[in-house]
Amino acid sequence: MAFPSHFLFLMFFTIFNIYRINSLPEEPYLTLDYYSSSCPSAQSIIRSEMECAVLSDPRNAAKILRLHFHDCFVQGCDGSVLLDDTITLEGEKKASPNVNSIDGFKLVDRIKNKLESECPGVVSCADLLTIAARDAVLLVGGPYWDVPVGRKDSKSASLTLAETNLPSANQDLVSLIAKFLYQGLSVTDMVALAGAHTIGMARCENFRERIYGDFPFTAEMTSFTETYLDSLKSICSDINKGDDNNIAAMDYFSANLFDNSFFQILLRGEGLLNSDQEMYSSLLGVQTRHLVQLYAEDPIAFFQQFSDSMVKMGNISNPDSFSDGEVRKNCRFVNT
Structure with missing residues (x-):
């Protein structure tokens, strides 16, 4: 039986990416106890703020979860989606998949301020967002999972990658699968994350x-x-x-x-x-x-x-942020 050319392409693309993904080295830098000494109250601070936010408006859970997703699909989970535009930096917030679609920045600001009061310069915005996304799901009836931490915040953002990497509401299945495979996420991951x-x-x-x-x-x-x-x-x-x-x-x-x-x-x-x-x-x-x-x-x-x-997506890394990253004092701006 002859297969359509686009089907054969999809099979080849899938096999190639599975091989590529399985051959990638494991990243050892994220651990469950990264803040156990430097900021032992980090997780409880984030949980407490998320509880208040979701209690006041359940939609805050979806907002934070979406922010995390849109962050990880552009440069990896590095907090780049949180950066505002400045004279020297073009952020990702005005990209077509983001503008009018992502929110929750003020909630992130509030959590960050609490963390900075307790543990100045310790907890990255990228980790904050990853933990908050887990808590968001849990607070509206979803599952719990342990969140590996130790991410650094990037000093850059990419409007171009935000335009091209993020799935859109009207994309066909082949395009959707390709975008997830590009991130190292399988078809099973795609359906579950949807x-x-x-x-x-x-x-x-x-x-x-x-x-x-x-x-x-x-x-x-x-x-x-x-x-x-x-x-x-x-x-x-x-x-x-x-x-x-x-x-x-x-x-x-x-x-x-x-x-x-x-x-x-x-x-x-x-x-x-x-x-x-x-x-x-x-x-x-x-x-x-x-x-x-x-x-x-x-x-x-x-x-x-x-x-x-979610753990697998949260582990998508930005190599540059680990070699030249930082812990932002304000999630909207690179440290000066």
Whole structure:
């Protein structure tokens, strides 16, 4: 049987990247007890601030988790996403995947100020964000995992890499897989990490193409589904009428609870984002479809894989930050 050329390319790309990833040396610099002597209260300070933030607004959990993801996919997990633009540095916040999509910077500032009061110049912003993302998930019902720490903050950022490395809401499955493989993350990691969309919201601009496109072809279109689609169209017009920033939950069943209902929604063909629904509905998604079914049926399997994949993503490094990095006093600016 002859395979389509794009399928053969995907197979080759996958095999090549698996070989490349497996041949990479292990990074020994991150440890669980890195701050045990220098700042033993670091984790409890971060947890306490996150508890207050999530209690006041559950959406803060999704904001911090998304910040961590957008940080790690650009230069590795080095806090570069937190940097503001200056005369001498162009940050990543204005990149198209980031502008109007990432938030939580004031919360990071608040946590950093607490850490600096307790342990000046010790805890990096990159570590802060990685630990806070774990706590964010835990505080809305998700799993716990140990976070290896010892990252340094970068002195640079990359608007270009933010434009090219971050997945977008309307990408096809092959492109999505390629972006995760480039980061050393497998297809299994990709599907599990997409489960983070069980919390948080999406902007109309990011789901307009989906609800006016193939939504009726992937969903069963029961009376409930028709009502749901109508409600989405009521907040997001088919052409931009100033409603780009209107939002909807990516998991309409339990938007503020970290669970596996997101995958159950994909099984019904009702995913809000094209990129999410592609994992189940794409003709090329043999492996991803199986994983969506698994996580929809087995929340324990989802929680375990999500935890493992978050550690793996959190270990994506920026070699430059370890040779020439720093611990920023203010997460928005490089130390002077």
